[in-house]
Amino acid sequence: MPTKSGPSRRRFLTTGLVAGIAATTAKADPITDVQPWAQGLGKGVDERGYGMPSPHESHVLRKSVPWLVAETKSSINFTPLHQLDGIITPNGLAFERHHSGVAEIDPAEYRLMINGLVDRPMVFTLQDLMRFPRHNKVYFLECTANSGMEWRGPQLNGVQFTHGMIHNVMYTGVMLRDVLAEAGIKTEGKWLLAEGADAAGLSRSIPLEKALDDCMIAFKMNGEALRPEQGYPARLVVPGWEGNMWIKWLRRLEVGDQPWHHREETARYTDLLANGASRRFTWVMDAKSVITEPSPQAPVSHGKGPLVITGLAWSGQGVIPRVDVTLDGGINWHKARVDGPSLDKSLHRFYYEFDWDGSPLFLQSRAHDNTGYVQPTKDALRVIRGEVSNYHNNGIQTWAVYSSGEVENVEIS
Amino acid sequence: MPTKSGPSRRRFLTTGLVAGIAATTAKADPITDVQPWAQGLGKGVDERGYGMPSPHESHVLRKSVPWLVAETKSSINFTPLHQLDGIITPNGLAFERHHSGVAEIDPAEYRLMINGLVDRPMVFTLQDLMRFPRHNKVYFLECTANSGMEWRGPQLNGVQFTHGMIHNVMYTGVMLRDVLAEAGIKTEGKWLLAEGADAAGLSRSIPLEKALDDCMIAFKMNGEALRPEQGYPARLVVPGWEGNMWIKWLRRLEVGDQPWHHREETARYTDLLANGASRRFTWVMDAKSVITEPSPQAPVSHGKGPLVITGLAWSGQGVIPRVDVTLDGGINWHKARVDGPSLDKSLHRFYYEFDWDGSPLFLQSRAHDNTGYVQPTKDALRVIRGEVSNYHNNGIQTWAVYSSGEVENVEIS
Numbered sequence: 001m002p003t004k005s006g007p008s009r010r011r012f013l014t015t016g017l018v019a020g021i022a023a024t025t026a027k028a029d030p031i032t033d034v035q036p037w038a039q040g041l042g043k044g045v046d047e048r049g050y051g052m053p054s055p056h057e058s059h060v061l062r063k064s065v066p067w068l069v070a071e072t073k074s075s076i077n078f079t080p081l082h083q084l085d086g087i088i089t090p091n092g093l094a095f096e097r098h099h100s101g102v103a104e105i106d107p108a109e110y111r112l113m114i115n116g117l118v119d120r121p122m123v124f125t126l127q128d129l130m131r132f133p134r135h136n137k138v139y140f141l142e143c144t145a146n147s148g149m150e151w152r153g154p155q156l157n158g159v160q161f162t163h164g165m166i167h168n169v170m171y172t173g174v175m176l177r178d179v180l181a182e183a184g185i186k187t188e189g190k191w192l193l194a195e196g197a198d199a200a201g202l203s204r205s206i207p208l209e210k211a212l213d214d215c216m217i218a219f220k221m222n223g224e225a226l227r228p229e230q231g232y233p234a235r236l237v238v239p240g241w242e243g244n245m246w247i248k249w250l251r252r253l254e255v256g257d258q259p260w261h262h263r264e265e266t267a268r269y270t271d272l273l274a275n276g277a278s279r280r281f282t283w284v285m286d287a288k289s290v291i292t293e294p295s296p297q298a299p300v301s302h303g304k305g306p307l308v309i310t311g312l313a314w315s316g317q318g319v320i321p322r323v324d325v326t327l328d329g330g331i332n333w334h335k336a337r338v339d340g341p342s343l344d345k346s347l348h349r350f351y352y353e354f355d356w357d358g359s360p361l362f363l364q365s366r367a368h369d370n371t372g373y374v375q376p377t378k379d380a381l382r383v384i385r386g387e388v389s390n391y392h393n394n395g396i397q398t399w400a401v402y403s404s405g406e407v408e409n410v411e412i413s
Numbered sequence: 414m415p416t417k418s419g420p421s422r423r424r425f426l427t428t429g430l431v432a433g434i435a436a437t438t439a440k441a442d443p444i445t446d447v448q449p450w451a452q453g454l455g456k457g458v459d460e461r462g463y464g465m466p467s468p469h470e471s472h473v474l475r476k477s478v479p480w481l482v483a484e485t486k487s488s489i490n491f492t493p494l495h496q497l498d499g500i501i502t503p504n505g506l507a508f509e510r511h512h513s514g515v516a517e518i519d520p521a522e523y524r525l526m527i528n529g530l531v532d533r534p535m536v537f538t539l540q541d542l543m544r545f546p547r548h549n550k551v552y553f554l555e556c557t558a559n560s561g562m563e564w565r566g567p568q569l570n571g572v573q574f575t576h577g578m579i580h581n582v583m584y585t586g587v588m589l590r591d592v593l594a595e596a597g598i599k600t601e602g603k604w605l606l607a608e609g610a611d612a613a614g615l616s617r618s619i620p621l622e623k624a625l626d627d628c629m630i631a632f633k634m635n636g637e638a639l640r641p642e643q644g645y646p647a648r649l650v651v652p653g654w655e656g657n658m659w660i661k662w663l664r665r666l667e668v669g670d671q672p673w674h675h676r677e678e679t680a681r682y683t684d685l686l687a688n689g690a691s692r693r694f695t696w697v698m699d700a701k702s703v704i705t706e707p708s709p710q711a712p713v714s715h716g717k718g719p720l721v722i723t724g725l726a727w728s729g730q731g732v733i734p735r736v737d738v739t740l741d742g743g744i745n746w747h748k749a750r751v752d753g754p755s756l757d758k759s760l761h762r763f764y765y766e767f768d769w770d771g772s773p774l775f776l777q778s779r780a781h782d783n784t785g786y787v788q789p790t791k792d793a794l795r796v797i798r799g800e801v802s803n804y805h806n807n808g809i810q811t812w813a814v815y816s817s818g819e820v821e822n823v824e825i826s
Contacts, residue, residue, distance in 0.1 A: 042514030044485025049474025051505045061462025072457025084636040085585040086549040092464040101455030136499045136753030172498035223497040306544045340549030
C-alpha cells in the first residue's frame with residue numbers, strides 16, 4: 001500500500017532522492033563540460049513572426065481516434081491533457097469538433113443577423129460587434145460527449161481520449177445582452193436560437209435568461225483572433241453549458257417565444273434513460289475532475305520516491321473550492337492542493353504530492369463545487385441514468401498505477 | 414473637442430449608429446444569400462495536430478526593427494500589442510530578445526547545477542525539477558529597455574515598437590526556494606547568481622530575499638512547454654523585475670555573499686544619470702500603461718460614434734486598481750474600466766468607451782498601482798534622470814488621433 005501520510009514538504013526535502021537520481025543519470029558534467037548549445041551562437045529572432053514549439057515537443061499534439069467517426073469533417077481531435085499543466089489551453093492544442101468541417105470565413109464578409117421577436121431586426125459586421133464594450137473571461141468548454149464512451153466501462157487508454165474534449169482559454173468579446181439590447185427584445189421573447197454559418201447550420205435553443213446573463217460573442221481567445229476551428233471570426237460563449245451550444249461561426253440570433261426543437265437538441269444531445277425516455281435540455285456541465293498525470297499516456301518513469309499527482313477539476317455551476325485524491329480506490333481520501341487562479345466556470349488545477357513506495361495504486365480524484373455538489377461515481381450515475389447513456393458522464397475516473405510505473409484505465413466497484 | 418461625458422451604455426445603445434454602419438456596408442444579404450462557406454463541407458479536423466491562426470490573420474506577427482541592432486542573434490522582435498486583447502499573450506507572439514541567439518537544448522541532456530555557499534552542491538535533471546511541488550502564476554515579463562528609445566521623444570510610430578517588449582503568460586514551475594532548500598543555503602549566503610546555458614552565459618545577481626520570495630523555475634507557459642526562444646526547457650521567473658533577470662535556458666545557480674558585478678549588471682542594464690553617475694540594481698518595473706487601440710498601427714477606421722479605447726496596465730509592485738484615460742492630453746481624466754482577472758504582477762486590461770464626435774484627440778493613459786504610485790509623465794522622469802536615459806521608461810505615452818482616424822506617436826508638454 002502507498003504511504004498515506006499525504007504531501008509533506010519536509011519529507012520531500014529530506015529524502016535526498018532527487019539528488020540521487022541526478023547523480024546517476026547525468027551524462028555530461030556541467031562543471032567541466034560545455035554543452036554543445038553553449039559553444040556557439042544560436043538562431044536569431046524568429047523571422048516568420050509567429051513562433052512554434054521546440055522540435056523536442058513535436059509529440060505534443062491533438063489526436064483523433066480513427067474508428068470513432070467515419071469522416072474527419074464530422075470528427076473530433078482531443079486536447080493532450082496529459083502533456084499540459086496550469087489551466088490555460090494553448091490555442092494550437094484546443095480540441096476540435098465539427099459537424100460539417102471548418103467554415104473558412106473572410107472576416108470582411110462576416111455578418112451577424114438578429115431577427116425574430118425584436119423591435120429592430122439588425123445586421124452587424126465584425127467591426128460593429130467590436131464597438132460594444134468588451135469583456136474578458138476564462139471559461140472551460142466541454143463537449144457533452146466528453147468521457148461518453150467510458151459510460152460502459154474503460155474503453156480508451158489515455159486521459160487525452162477519455163477527457164480531452166475540453167479546453168480552457170481567455171475569451172475577449174462582447175456581452176450578448178448588449179448586442180440584443182441594440183435590436184430590442186419584444187416582451188413575448190423567451191428563447192434565443194443561435195445558428196452557425198457552417199454548412200450544417202448548427203443551431204441550438206437557449207433560454208433568454210441565460211443569454212442575457214453571462215453569454216458572450218467572442219472574437220478573441222488567449223489574446224489573439226479565434227482560431228478557424230473555434231469559430232473564427234466570432235463564436236457564442238455559453239459559460240458552464242455543454243459545448244455544442246457555443247455556436248461557432250455565429251451568423252444568426254433569432255428571438256422566439258419557445259424552443260425550436262432542432263436536430264441537435266432532439267435527435268442528438270439528449271440523454272436516453274433506462275426506461276426508454278430521453279432527457280433533454282440538460283445544459284449545465286456538472287462538477288468533474290480527472291488526474292492528468294500520472295495517467296496511461298504519462299506513466300511514472302522515475303521509480304519510487306517523491307511523486308507529483310496533478311489533474312484538472314471544473315464545474316458549470318461556478319468554482320471548485322476542493323478536490324480530493326485517493327491512492328487506494330476510494331478507501332482513504334486526501335485533500336488536494338488547488339493551485340492558480342480560481343475563476344468562475346474555468347478549469348482548476350490541483351496537485352497532490354507524496355512519497356511513493358512503489359506499490360500499486362488506484363488513483364481517483366473527486367471535485368466539489370461551490371454549490372456543495374460532489375462529483376459522483378460512475379455507478380451512482382448509472383443508477384439514475386441506466387447503462388446505455390453517453391452524454392454528461394462526470395463520473396469519477398480510476399487509473400491503476402503498477403509498480404513498473406505503467407498506468408491503465410480501469411474501473412473498480 | 415471630444416464628448417467628455419464618459420462611457421455611457423445608454424448613449425451607446427441609443428445611437429443606432431452600429432446598425433447604420435452595417436446597413437450601408439453589408440455586401441451580402443444574409444437573409445436571402447447563402448455565404449460561400451455555408452454551401453459545402455469545410456476542412457476536417459486538423460491532421461497536423463497543432464493548429465495555426467486563420468490565413469486572414471497572417472499579418473498578426475512579431476516584428477523587428479531592422480536598424481535597431483546589427484545582428485538577429487542579439488536582436489529583438491516585438492509583441493503586436495495593437496492586435497491583441499485580454500491579458501494573455503499567445504506563445505507564438507510573445508516578444509523575443511537574445512544575447513547570443515536561441516540555445517537549442519535537448520531536454521534529456523538539460524542539467525541545472527546549484528553550487529557556491531550551499532551544504533550540498535547538486536545537479537538536477539529536468540525530470541528532477543518537475544518532482545517538486547508545482548505552482549501556476551500569470552506574470553508579465555517586460556524588458557527594461559521597453560519604450561527606451563521614446564525617452565528622447567517619439568521615435569517609433571506604433572505601440573508594437575514603443576511598448577511591445579512585454580508579454581504575459583501563465584507559468585507552471587517550481588518555487589526557487591524549494592529547489593534551493595534541497596541544496597541547503599549556508600548562513601553567509603546573501604545573493605544568488607543565475608546563469609543561462611546560451612553561449613553568452615547571460616548571468617545576473619539576485620538578492621536571496623527575492624529568490625526565496627516569489628521566484629520560480631518555470632518549464633511551461635500557457636499550459637505547454639516553454640518555447641525555445643523563451644528558455645526551453647527551463648527559465649527563471651523573477652516576478653515584477655526587469656526581463657533580463659529572468660534567465661533563460663537556466664543552467665546554474667550559485668549562492669554567494671555579495672553580488673558578482675557581471676557584464677549585464679555593470680556595463681549594461683544600468684541607468685546613466687544627468688550627472689554622469691549610473692544607477693544600478695534598478696530591478697523593479699514600475700507602474701506603466703499604454704493605449705493599444707486606437708494607436709498608430711490600429712487607426713480608427715469606422716468614423717465617429719461609439720469608440721472603444723483599450724490598453725494595458727501593469728506594475729512590478731502588484732496589482733492595478735485604477736487606470737485613468739484622457740482624451741485631451743491630460744486636461745480632463747476619466748476613470749477607465751479595468752476588466753478581467755486582476756492578478757499580482759500581471760498585465761491588466763482596461764477600456765474606455767465613448768461617443769467620438771470626430772474631433773482630434775490626444776489620448777493618454779495613467780496607471781495607479783496598489784502602493785499608491787501613479788505613472789509619471791516623461792518630463793517628470795527626465796527631471797530626475799536626465800535627458801539621455803534609456804531603461805525604465807514608464808512615462809505616459811501620447812497618441813494623437815486625427816479626424817481622419819489616423820493616429821500618430823506624439824509628445825505634448
